[in-house]
Amino acid sequence: MSDDASVSHAALGDRIAGAVLALLALGAWWHSHTFVTGFMQPVGPGVFPRLVSVPLGVLALYLIARPGINQRWPGQAALVRQLGMLLLLGCYGAVLEPLGFVPATLLATVLLMRLFGARWRQALPYGVLLGLALFVLFEFALGIPLPDMPGWSV
Amino acid sequence: MEIFDSLMHGFAVALQPEHLLLALIGCTVGTLVGALPGLGPVNGVALMIPLAFNFGLAPTAALILLVSVYYGCMYGGRISSIVLNIPGDEPAMMTTLDGYPMARAGRGGEALGLSAVASFVGATIATIGLTLFAPLLVTVAIRFGPAEYFALFMLAFATIGGVTSGSFTKSFIAACLGLLLGTVGIDPVSSVARYTFGWYELYDGIDYLVALIGLFAISECLLFLERDQHQRVAPMQLGSAVPGMRQSLSCASTIGRGSVIGFIAGVLPGAGASLGSFLSYVLEKRWWGSKGRFGSGDPRGVAAPESGNNAAAGGALIPMLSLGIPGSGTTAILLALLLSMNITPGPLLFEQQPEMVWGLVAALFIGNVMLLVLNIPLVGLFAKVLQAPSWFLMPMVVLVAFVGVYSLNNSPFDLYMMLAFGVLGYVLRKLEIPTVPVVLGLLLGGQMEFNLRRAMAITGGDWSILWSSGISIGIYLFAITLLVAGLIYAWLVKQRLE
Amino acid sequence: MPINTTKIIPRLGISALLGVGLAVSLPSQALPIDECIAPADPGGGWDFTCRSVGKLLHDLDLVEGNVQVTNMPGGVGAVAFSNVAGKRADDSNLMVATSTVGMTQIAQGRYPGDADTMRWLGMLGTDVGVILVDADSPYQTLDQLLQAIVEDPTSVVMAGSSGAGGWDHIRALMLAKAAGLPGDRIGALRWVQFDGGGPAVTQMMGGHVDAVSTDLGEIAGFIESGDVRALAVLSEEPLPEPFDELPTAVSQGYDVTGYNWRGFYTGGEVSDDDYAAMVDTLHTLYQSDEWKEVAAQNGLVPLWRGGDEFSDFVRESIDSVEAISREIGVIQ
Numbered sequence: 001m002s003d004d005a006s007v008s009h010a011a012l013g014d015r016i017a018g019a020v021l022a023l024l025a026l027g028a029w030w031h032s033h034t035f036v037t038g039f040m041q042p043v044g045p046g047v048f049p050r051l052v053s054v055p056l057g058v059l060a061l062y063l064i065a066r067p068g069i070n071q072r073w074p075g076q077a078a079l080v081r082q083l084g085m086l087l088l089l090g091c092y093g094a095v096l097e098p099l100g101f102v103p104a105t106l107l108a109t110v111l112l113m114r115l116f117g118a119r120w121r122q123a124l125p126y127g128v129l130l131g132l133a134l135f136v137l138f139e140f141a142l143g144i145p146l147p148d149m150p151g152w153s154v
Numbered sequence: 155m156e157i158f159d160s161l162m163h164g165f166a167v168a169l170q171p172e173h174l175l176l177a178l179i180g181c182t183v184g185t186l187v188g189a190l191p192g193l194g195p196v197n198g199v200a201l202m203i204p205l206a207f208n209f210g211l212a213p214t215a216a217l218i219l220l221v222s223v224y225y226g227c228m229y230g231g232r233i234s235s236i237v238l239n240i241p242g243d244e245p246a247m248m249t250t251l252d253g254y255p256m257a258r259a260g261r262g263g264e265a266l267g268l269s270a271v272a273s274f275v276g277a278t279i280a281t282i283g284l285t286l287f288a289p290l291l292v293t294v295a296i297r298f299g300p301a302e303y304f305a306l307f308m309l310a311f312a313t314i315g316g317v318t319s320g321s322f323t324k325s326f327i328a329a330c331l332g333l334l335l336g337t338v339g340i341d342p343v344s345s346v347a348r349y350t351f352g353w354y355e356l357y358d359g360i361d362y363l364v365a366l367i368g369l370f371a372i373s374e375c376l377l378f379l380e381r382d383q384h385q386r387v388a389p390m391q392l393g394s395a396v397p398g399m400r401q402s403l404s405c406a407s408t409i410g411r412g413s414v415i416g417f418i419a420g421v422l423p424g425a426g427a428s429l430g431s432f433l434s435y436v437l438e439k440r441w442w443g444s445k446g447r448f449g450s451g452d453p454r455g456v457a458a459p460e461s462g463n464n465a466a467a468g469g470a471l472i473p474m475l476s477l478g479i480p481g482s483g484t485t486a487i488l489l490a491l492l493l494s495m496n497i498t499p500g501p502l503l504f505e506q507q508p509e510m511v512w513g514l515v516a517a518l519f520i521g522n523v524m525l526l527v528l529n530i531p532l533v534g535l536f537a538k539v540l541q542a543p544s545w546f547l548m549p550m551v552v553l554v555a556f557v558g559v560y561s562l563n564n565s566p567f568d569l570y571m572m573l574a575f576g577v578l579g580y581v582l583r584k585l586e587i588p589t590v591p592v593v594l595g596l597l598l599g600g601q602m603e604f605n606l607r608r609a610m611a612i613t614g615g616d617w618s619i620l621w622s623s624g625i626s627i628g629i630y631l632f633a634i635t636l637l638v639a640g641l642i643y644a645w646l647v648k649q650r651l652e
Numbered sequence: 653m654p655i656n657t658t659k660i661i662p663r664l665g666i667s668a669l670l671g672v673g674l675a676v677s678l679p680s681q682a683l684p685i686d687e688c689i690a691p692a693d694p695g696g697g698w699d700f701t702c703r704s705v706g707k708l709l710h711d712l713d714l715v716e717g718n719v720q721v722t723n724m725p726g727g728v729g730a731v732a733f734s735n736v737a738g739k740r741a742d743d744s745n746l747m748v749a750t751s752t753v754g755m756t757q758i759a760q761g762r763y764p765g766d767a768d769t770m771r772w773l774g775m776l777g778t779d780v781g782v783i784l785v786d787a788d789s790p791y792q793t794l795d796q797l798l799q800a801i802v803e804d805p806t807s808v809v810m811a812g813s814s815g816a817g818g819w820d821h822i823r824a825l826m827l828a829k830a831a832g833l834p835g836d837r838i839g840a841l842r843w844v845q846f847d848g849g850g851p852a853v854t855q856m857m858g859g860h861v862d863a864v865s866t867d868l869g870e871i872a873g874f875i876e877s878g879d880v881r882a883l884a885v886l887s888e889e890p891l892p893e894p895f896d897e898l899p900t901a902v903s904q905g906y907d908v909t910g911y912n913w914r915g916f917y918t919g920g921e922v923s924d925d926d927y928a929a930m931v932d933t934l935h936t937l938y939q940s941d942e943w944k945e946v947a948a949q950n951g952l953v954p955l956w957r958g959g960d961e962f963s964d965f966v967r968e969s970i971d972s973v974e975a976i977s978r979e980i981g982v983i984q
Contacts, residue, residue: 502873611843612860
């Protein structure tokens with residue numbers, strides 16, 4: 001991943017990450033005190049998270065102080081495509097059970113292919129093909145029960 | 155020699171044409187399933203069970219089929235690591251580090267060939283070790299108590315700074331993050347819910363497969379989407395597997411060391427194949443120091459983890475068969491398989507059912523050879539797959555992974571979790587924080603914590619037990635040596651750069 | 653290492669339906685059982701219960717097709733319990749393996765729910781507690797072990813497959829109490845939890861712990877191979893062969909028994925008809941010779957309680973374990 005030439009020395013990313021991780025470590029430390037140590041346990045459930053959050057916090061602070069190199073962040077167009085994919089896959093997860101596997105997957109494959117640069121005349125046939133292939137692979141070959149369409153059952 | 159006779163008998167059984175055909179089917183299906191990210195031995199075995207049980211296969215035949223699938227999956231995991239930078243399963247994670255850069259440089263076929271030979275040698279060494287030394291190794295393995303296991307995990311995390319060429323700090327940060335994420339869920343010791351915030355879906359903890367697919371596959375797609383439409387790269391050329399097989403001769407010492415380290419990690423229940431491949435990689439990297447180009451396509455960076463991974467998978471059979479203890483997730487699947495065939499592994503298995511054990515060992519040997527041979531046509535097949543345009547390839551990988559993850563628990567929650575890990579993986583990669591230690595922390599954190607707590611339970615809270623045995627002191631000294639050597643080396647490199 | 657939802661025996665396709673459906677007449681039931689959740693990793697007692705019973709249901713043609721075994725480890729059964737309660741309360745094709753260990757968790761309030769959350773199908777047999785030491789251990793009898801504990805509770809490290817306060821631990825504490833360990837010293841006894849009886853025994857063989865309290869079934873092989881010595885079994889009467897030589901705690905003057913029965917529950921919203929059909933299926937299985945054989949092979953004593961009788965028994969077990977836990981101080 002570091003073979004990209006687009007390495008910038010803007011250390012802002014590391015500083016932000018360091019701050020977030022330091023907060024995370026602090027939160028984990030603080031929250032671990034709510035874990036009740038049970039009957040006859042010399043080391044309770046909170047000890048290990050605390051043991052881990054200390055080096056995490058210290059290293060995060062070090063990262064703020066001495067940030068390293070980051071790669072360049074993407075431009076706006078790329079960001080839109082990336083958000084599009086996340087949104088698409090998130091929606092796919094949400095409609096998988098109400099719509100059933102086949103319709104949800106057909107939609108997802110076609111749209112995902114569009115997103116990855118296919119034309120409609122490529123995305124439609126191949127998307128349908130891939131969706132159906134996935135259905136056959138998982139439902140029949142692998143024997144994994146998938147959500148049925150409402151009113152249909154296999 | 156009694157063992158030899160039994161083994162020959164096992165071979166006579168395994169070499170029947172019907173059994174060879176089953177081994178071939180098993181290896182092919184296993185490799186294909188294993189290569190798909192999100193699908194692993196669980197799915198491969200599930201695929202074959204109807205065949206095994208409903209077509210009236212004899213127990214030996216069924217065992218050969220299922221073992222071949224199991225081994226095939228272990229082989230297949232590395233394929234997507236090398237060609238897509240997405241590990242097919244968690245032990246294949248280390249293979250992405252050098253395998254993918256090799257593929258980017260047009261040496262993918264070579265990497266596949268080399269890794270096939272390394273896997274073959276690792277698995278064969280482990281199977282020979284299993285044949286000859288199983289009883290002896292068991293007596294050594296039980297010397298490892300909670301304190302010794304804790305020391306072993308400390309060794310893994312002390313060497314984690316050497317995983318990638320990036321900064322030490324960032325590797326350790328990633329490891330701590332993984333360890334912390336590993337504590338999410340119901341604590342098995344006290345039944346206290348930790349960091350679940352009332353979400354029932356988190357009670358069982360964060361599934362390492364969900365994290366692995368998110369961190370690698372989803373983030374890879376996000377990286378891919380950064381490029382503009384017209385920048386899309388031409389399909390990668392894989393090349394032939396044959397030069398890689400020849401190259402394995404020059405990596406012979408690497409493969410040998412990787413196999414031994416992996417085998418030792420495998421024999422210790424609870425350590426497993428992931429630790430085996432990790433330690434093989436890191437120690438090999440240290441061995442060569444500045445003479446290696448690890449992280450940017452060094453063939454030894456492919457040979458070491460693959461030999462380690464497969465040797466560990468073979469080594470893990472020793473505690474599984476002779477003590478009935480599954481050392482890792484994949485061995486647990488094999489154990490469940492044996493149980494469902496009315497074979498109960500345990501101290502008496504070798505005495506009571508020798509024909510079963512040696513039949514299994516013979517099946518392992520044969521599966522191994524078959525996978526090595528199969529590899530040459532399969533590389534061709536995968537080269538074909540890679541010729542598919544990326545608008546087809548990437549959605550396919552994402553959706554296979556998606557459905558695979560969904561099928562774990564039939565829960566959309568896992569899908570959202572996977573997307574979250576995808577974003578995390580993407581951000582970490584942008585920040586040049588390696589993702590491998592995150593998965594490793596998640597994988598090993600639970601065992602590390604419980605062995606610590608067990609050690610404390612033995613002494614009633616006296617921490618000195620952690621360094622009270624020769625084994626643990628030895629491991630700590632080794633870890634400190636590696637850590638210091640790594641720090642000095644990093645400092646020297648920095649001096650030279652400045 | 654976490655092992656999640658290992659789905660080994662999948663639902664079968666058409667082949668199984670044809671093959672089995674033609675051959676037999678099924679007992680009256682609305683939906684056949686086709687999934688068994690083992691709330692643990694492969695290899696332990698619950699996993700064995702699901703696998704052996706699932707396979708027998710198939711072999712005896714009591715169900716259509718195969719019974720899929722789903723491993724759902726976490727929280728000593730709490731994860732499976734909450735999953736079934738939350739998502740699958742009316743699934744009449746599902747059963748979940750449980751045992752006295754699960755009852756202990758309910759009694760101590762460690763599950764998200766109580767006995768009324770589920771419908772209790774039946775139990776098929778019982779396993780029995782056993783106290784083990786390594787073959788080279790200085791302790792030759794239960795007396796010697798318990799006296800050492802009474803003199804200095806910190807001198808003996810015990811281990812088992814349950815957590816502190818779990819069923820394996822409680823059985824050990826009941827013995828220590830019977831031997832005269834005062835209540836305020838009970839907390840000094842060392843207890844180490846492993847992932848199962850097998851790992852606990854192998855750690856004992858490695859010299860990391862001194863004695864193990866667990867169930868006989870899972871570790872029977874280690875007794876037969878002579879690697880460990882059984883100081884006591886916690887049954888009222890001596891066990892049948894091949895374990896008839898093992899001394900009971902009762903015969904050594906300690907009035908402590910501790911069984912671990914194996915049974916199943918299903919979701920709380922399964923209809924009465926489906927519930928009755930499922931109980932019926934399990935009872936048919938219990939009466940088969942094949943089950944007796946499988947049980948004997950694995951150190952279980954076949955014992956049937958089903959339907960309402962079993963539900964009452966479950967409630968009584970929970971009450972009695974709760975009382976013991978309170979007495980020992982596991983819960984306040």
